[in-house]
Amino acid sequence: MDLRMHEELAEVWDDFQADDDLWVAVLSGAGTRSFSVGQDLKEAARRNSEGTAGPATFGSRGKPGWPRLTERFDLAKPVVAKVRGFAMGGGFELALACDIIIASEDAVFALPEARLGLVAGAGGVFRLSRQLPWKTAMGYLLTGRSMDAQRAYELGLVNEVVAADDLDACTDQWVADILRCAPLSVRAVKEAATASAHLPLETAFAMRYPWEERRMHSRDAVEGPRAFAEKRAPEWEGR
Structure with missing residues (x-):
């Protein structure tokens, strides 16, 4: 390189x-x-x-x-x-x-x-x-x-x-x-895992994560449970 x-x-x-x-x-x-x-x-x-x-x-x-x-x-x-x-x-x-x-x-x-x-x-x-x-x-x-x-x-x-x-x-x-996973969920998981890797567990729970803030208020957070209840594949929008 x-x-x-x-x-x-x-x-x-x-x-x-x-x-x-x-x-x-x-x-x-x-x-x-x-x-x-x-x-x-x-x-x-x-x-x-x-x-x-x-x-x-x-x-x-x-x-x-x-x-x-x-x-x-x-x-x-x-x-x-x-x-x-x-x-x-x-x-x-x-x-x-x-x-x-x-x-x-x-x-x-x-x-x-x-x-x-x-x-x-x-x-x-x-x-x-x-x-x-x-x-x-x-x-x-x-x-x-x-x-x-x-x-x-x-x-x-x-x-x-x-x-x-x-x-x-x-x-x-x-x-x-x-x-197959919701893109906002994937990003929230990666962000939280990375940011909290060396934190005490109690501190990790108390932190706020920007991508998790987006995921928890997203349409996909509603679509996932709805698709499961309707026995169909979810249609992720990434928002």
Whole structure:
């Protein structure tokens, strides 16, 4: 991922976030070799030699493409990562920023930044240490070791692992299941789960969540029970 790609991706995420007709996103790599192998290190080396890069650290504020997916903390719409092949460095960080990860059997995940004199600054340090037991996360962060898809599944980082030929169909099924749910409910659930993850339970109950405020007063909140009582599929409007 070079700077131009970050700028182009930011436009995509802006469109997705703003368009009420888009309820879920799927992020995948092109081809079969990799989901993403992360930062374009050749570009970084060139910019370092030119003196135009500046020091690299956590986050991308002030850099092209900000806020990147890894820092769109207010994105309430669900994002599914469809991972084939390598998800390394920034590529793994993108997947960690998604809500659901579906991986093919040949997927490989790693945060090798420490081997390169870097840190996993796009959230890898923070998200991996939250999504895995502490010592397990430290084992991967401090060594740069990789994990295969099955190991990622065993650790709870991946929702499902399938044969490469079944990856598209499996991802489509997850998307279909999400779309069966009311979009405002999905966004309220994601927002509340994210915002309250590190709060005491009593505090989490007492908080107010903007998307939940919208859901509880929406037409869809009435449509769901009505459709159930009438024994028909609900017709969600997203409002």
